[in-house]
Amino acid sequence: MQPARRLYRRESEESRRTALILATQELVAEGGPEAATVRAIAERAGVTPGLIRHYFQSKDELSRAAYRALMDGMTAKGADAIEGVGAGPEERLAAFIAASLRPPVLDAGAVVLWAGYMHKVRSDPDLMAVHEASYLAYRDTLQQLIETLPRVVKPGQTRVEAIACNALIDGLWVEGSLLPGTFGPGEVITIGLSSISAILGLNLLDHTAMLPDFGKTTP
Amino acid sequence: MQPARRLYRRESEESRRTALILATQELVAEGGPEAATVRAIAERAGVTPGLIRHYFQSKDELSRAAYRALMDGMTAKGADAIEGVGAGPEERLAAFIAASLRPPVLDAGAVVLWAGYMHKVRSDPDLMAVHEASYLAYRDTLQQLIETLPRVVKPGQTRVEAIACNALIDGLWVEGSLLPGTFGPGEVITIGLSSISAILGLNLLDHTAMLPDFGKTTP
């Protein structure tokens, strides 16, 4: 007697692709790149391995799509953070910074996922372009927020400041995600805001009244 | 007729172990974790695959050793940088920072290597301990350098400052290594020194006369 053939439902191309991409991201985040095999991805997405090749020319193409989705998602979350907030320049900048240093952006899985793709980014010009575009877009948003601040600046100053603030946020993002027990709740945000305040010569901690999950941990 | 058996020389346990560890690091740096197979490692180290199991219980143990060596090497380079420099607190701090933002520490291979081990660090308590110790050692050196600066500080202030400076250096290290074309020569060091100056409330750029490969790019 033959075992019953697996039942299935047809679904849209988009939902299949996103399910496969999501499964890939989850597996890389949990177990590193080598855990994201076609069989594991298919199982997580609720399909059989062969279907991956129906929607992606190769596993590598699926990997690239997953990386693109990761980067797009992270920049989108940054843009969201300054969407629903007031018009004050300091307030908007503080909200943008805080959003990058709080879950779901501040997350060990996200860091592992990002790190897992790093060598592919270096070796694949296509992914390198995605990385560079994403990095520069984030930095550019940061720079525009900085330029709206009520200050007098020298030419070229805001570019350097944006690079520094970006690096500071990146570093806090990595260490805050990897060693969460080393910092108190909200401490990473506080450190980010105070340090960037020092770099820019202002005080962002006075503009955090509206931030979620914040206030109880600030002095 | 049989092909000739490969000739070989006996070598010390230490030289074999370091050769295997170095080969592993190089391969991960060049092609990511999946490029460091036992066969590729053995070839790079000039031995046959079986020998790996003679010196390491498993490939995983070799991987752990390679990660430990990476972290030890990076902290050692930081310590070296403040070894041969003068006694001025600002000068020593500036030398320490600059050393982390210049080759061989600022290097794409090093970043890819570091990133390639990230998920193992998360899942292996032994490696997590190595990471945490290495991170805290670096941060502690930074904090001690900051505490010798001629300033009046509030209690707990230097810890927060060390965390921020560490994060800033980490972020500049990653982006400066991954996108070297985006920054001018020495610009990463300049940005690091000026930003940390702002965080600490002093001017480190006046204490960089002795730094190698520096001076021509500062304003």
Next chain:
DNA sequence: CCGACTGTTATACGCGCGTATAATCGTGCG
């Protein structure tokens, strides 16, 4: 309601992986 289209599953292939173990030979010691 039925047939064709195609999304989906099932199965197989070859390769390279980490590992295990036996054969070999360089070398230091008596």
Next chain:
DNA sequence: CGCACGATTATACGCGCGTATAACAGTCGG
């Protein structure tokens, strides 16, 4: 000088990988 020890090589095994392809079945227009 020779012999025994063990560092090193050689070979093989089984598994899981990515991929290719044929068989099947859900679905939709007529």
